[in-house]
Amino acid sequence: MNTVLAAPAEADWVPGASCPGGGQAPTITCVHQGFELYGSDRCFIETVRSLRNTYPAARIDVILPRHGPIVAALEPVASRVVIEPLWILRRKGLARRLTVDLMALPVAVLRALGRIRASDLVYINTTVVADYLLAARLRPGRSIVHVHEIPEGAVLKVLRGLIRWSGADVVFNSRATAWAYALPAGATTRVVYNGIAGPAVPNRGGYDGSRPLRVLMLGRISRIKGQDVLIEAVAALPEALRQRIDLRIVGSAFEDEARERALAERIVAAGLSDRVSLEPFVTDPAALYRWADVVTMPSQRPESLGRVAIEAMAYGVPPLVTAIGGLPEVVEHGQTGWVVPPGGPEPITQTLADLIVDPKSWQGFGQAARARFEARFSEASAAEGIEAAVRATLQRSRTAREAHQSPTPID
Structure with missing residues (x-):
């Protein structure tokens, strides 16, 4: 059973409502494997905040595997935060995940597919959210995976295979990350450095050796x-x-x-x-x-x-x-x-x-x-790159939907 932890005013958003500047407000699902406030968690918060700023009328649902400190930071910008099982590949317990836990994977993929079907865009934060990457293949053109990790050995091969299978657009957080995954030339990829909202005033510094x-x-x-x-x-x-x-x-x-x-x-x-x-x-x-x-x-x-x-x-x-x-x-x-x-x-x-x-x-x-x-690393710089990726994917998603919904001409 899903636990909805936040439902601000956007919960009353009606599909088809117009965005400022024209167009329809999108339905965006953001999926994250964490629940704390480490680096990748804070990057995710900043991305969701950026999406809210760009699409203020959008419905933005955030999917997390557990309740944790990240929830309070997401509540002001998400339409709702939902806690539900995710099929996550972690280094610890990976052998069990790929054997005993495989029985739960079909149900997880079907759940993910349902959310992808109901969304104009699905933003998947990191490559380890396997159920959404597997489901993305069944509804092409709607998903972006944001890659923040450089695994090694067999794990890298598995995650690279997941990305290629998904057909999702890919955002890498550095050139080194893009080089490690070495996706084929036909993949839709871009590099966007993570940005943060820094303090208005930096430290004055001044270490002179008079103290430790x-x-x-x-x-x-x-x-x-x-x-x-x-x-x-x-x-x-x-x-x-x-x-x-x-x-x-x-x-x-x-x-x-x-x-x-x-x-x-x-x-x-x-x-x-x-x-x-x-x-x-x-x-x-x-x-x-x-x-x-x-x-x-x-x-x-x-x-x-x-x-x-x-x-x-x-x-x-x-x-x-x-x-x-x-x-x-x-x-x-x-x-x-x-x-x-x-x-x-x-x-x-x-x-x-x-x-x-x-x-x-x-x-x-x-x-x-x-x-x-x-x-190079301000919040504005990162937001510009993510917004460009989102716009491109949303455009393809809408074009595909319109083509699917338009009647077949009769000769």
Whole structure:
């Protein structure tokens, strides 16, 4: 049974009502695999908000698999938020999903197909929502899949196959993501960098070495993100420099308390309890970005783009990232931050040491980072790209419907 969690005034919208500027108000379904407020969740919120701004009279239904913090952020812009089962492919439990749970897939695909039939456009956020991608093939020309992840090995093959099967239009969040999926030339694709609504006023900056360097790592605790490598990097600093750094690692593991405990134990074992704090996930990281001198993403597996790095730049905080996935598309090494090789702690250790010893060498990085954010990663820039993709898909969807509904001429 569906649980409707939000039904504002748009619930009374009548199909065929006109949009400002002409045309009919579309019915849009937005499907998301998450329910928290991590990077992909916030990107989804911003996309739905953009759709509402572009189509104020539209009916916009949001489909989520669970209730969570994301719901409150979506209620003001969605016509309704519906909680219902989604057939999601996650790395954890994937073997069970592809064996025992297969029996539930036909029902999930039929449910998704019903929503696609009732919609002018279906926006599917990330490739792991398998039921909607499978159903999209049965109602072509109505779906967009927004790809935010770069999986590896067999998972990449499965997800690439799902996208190709779906026939959906594809939005990639970086050139690195598009390159990883390597879709055939005939696919309708475009690259749109994720954008965010940054603060009106960035940090003033001004680290001069008179206090410990404030380093922030923000994100889900996982092997992909590299928290363990960062701890090794700080532990490898000479004792005098270790005393001149404050590191805050903020985030939680997704339903994996054992991983969180292991990370806390690693900090203690490295003798860093007085220099490194491990803090739980927060829904609003603004105060953390205001605190930081440097934000780091020491990722050890491909990041499709790197939202945390973009958010840091919005606050005028230079990021220290690894050269993997889309991160080098975000940060300009030696100008707006630092890009170091992945694979081990040594490059991070050396960079942190340089930052502490010679703060004047990166004095203008924060201002340059903010300028790059405004030019390439603002909310307006991302909204423009998503709106162009939506307009193109909606036009094809309406053309196909009109052709289907028009009477066949009699000779």
